[in-house]
Amino acid sequence: MSDESPANGPSSDDPTGDDPAGSGLEAEKLRRLQQVDDLRAAGQNPYPYRFDRTHTLGDIRAEWGELEPGTETEHAVSVAGRIMLKRDSGKLIFATIRDRTDEVQLFISKAVVGDDEFAAVKALDLGDWVGVDGTVMTTRKGELSVKPERVELLSKAVRPLPDKWHGLSDVDTRFRQRYADLIVNADARRNFEIRHETVASFRRTLATHGFIEVETPVLHPEVGGAHARPFTTHHNALDMPLYLRIAVELYLKRLIVGGMERVYEIARTFRNEGVSTRHNPEFTMMELYQAFGDWNDVMDITEELITTAARDALGTTELEIGGQQIELADPWPRKRMVDYASEGTGVDLHPSMPIDDIRKVAADHDVFVESYWGPGKIIEELFEKTAEADIVRPTFVTGHPVEISPLARVDRNDPHLTERFELFVDGRELANGYSELNDPVEQRARFEDEQAAKEAGNDEAGTVDEDYLRALEYGMPPTGGLGIGIDRVAMLLAGVDSIKEVILFPTLRPEVF
RNA sequence: GCUUCUCUAGCUCAAUUGGCAGAGCAGUGGACUCUUAAUCCAUUGGUUCUGGGUUCAAGUCCCAGGGGAAGCACCA
Known part of the structure; x- marks a missing residue:
């Protein structure tokens, strides 16, 4: 594990010039460094300060x-x-x-x-x-x-480029030395252009709808706005713990209370969880909140944002997703989570049903159930197990149970469900939004349920955010809210299967030099 | 965290059953005033991720460790 051997091989910063029998790389670097010296000796600067360009x-x-x-x-x-x-x-x-x-x-x-x-x-x-x-x-x-x-x-480049024809293919090297990847791999350059165009397009679309961009704290004194484990840090002068944000929801809604009406933030967000083809510990989420709107307005703008981004980044709204040709401009289906779960299991499921009945369904489908889960959480698990992976074309999965949606407003037609949706494309969740809960009394009760769940062993459950409740007590207008995973939209538009392909410097273990 | 796969020259890749570690590109020297991954001739470059082990012999087999990838789990 620990390697404290003092003899650490030939070091690249060893300038003992004349060693022609070095490795290929070292010999090559020495040759090029010699050229730098020769240029300087001849009165030329191998690293001049600037150059006037008339044309790209x-x-x-x-x-x-x-x-x-x-x-x-x-x-x-x-x-x-x-x-x-x-x-x-x-x-x-x-x-x-x-x-x-x-x-x-x-x-x-x-x-x-x-x-x-x-x-x-x-x-x-x-x-x-x-x-x-x-x-x-x-x-x-x-x-x-x-x-x-x-x-x-x-x-002067004193280190040779990767293969001029094959480029870099070793993914480890590609991600660690992204600079080299970008030099030699056109696909890598293209992926980040698409990402840029996506974000730029989002900003334009939001501007046309009167949204303003804001910046809220990255360091949060309380964890909230999502279910996830945070990164924890400490402020020395204030001698207090702080958490890197897992969401920006609660701050943006404070701004809606403040009367800003339409706000968004493109927020680097941090979750202390696993790394996979779909997850990086730090990722980018765009959240927006729109006063006087509800979940239907937000679903509409979600479609518009992503369809417009495809047009701007790719010049087309027709995408190949999971082997199918999909026209993004066609309306996106909307279907309730309980209906997916019911079809997937063959049993009519609803959060109002007795917990023992629904646990039996879970057991029949090999879904592990924690003791503190209620019917709503189990329905979500059943949806994920039986239906999620089969959703290819963009689809709004709607009506999440109240139990798993502590910040969403109850469905005006069903007290067990919320006016909430998640957007799925190609088996991946891309966005999440809802009609925002703005009743301070109900919000306190939901927070207290969360607190109870946390005490019952759910360490991802939230706590009671007193300042947020105070804000709601001043009155938040009816509001629709949305969070979109920017990285995942970029993956969709770039047509790549790994989030690392759209994050310039993905999280990796440190390299040993 | 678990399972499987993977690591050979600067880069891209070979190496039969365990039998002398190779090629292309890059580099170096040479030829060439219209090339297109230029071409042609010659040529340098290796702790096969690390450390042990088995064996007459290990890139190859075994054990341990490290990096990475895919899947699982968790999540967005």
């Missing part, structure tokens, strides 16, 4: 992408990028450089740049950043190129 590579392609093969232009441009490929052909060097927008070829002619500069270009490595002043042209075969008059090294 995308600009170049947009403006001159249609040039005929074999065209030389007088258009002088300055571009910059990382050298991704290099083809040395005697007195010509072809190099492919890439910036954030595109890749473009450099057509470097010894006759144009001169012998010294040509030799300097020849010495450049894959991975180096360069800035180029030159003219736009196309080769005889029609490849859009910049013909440099000058090539300036902007930053």
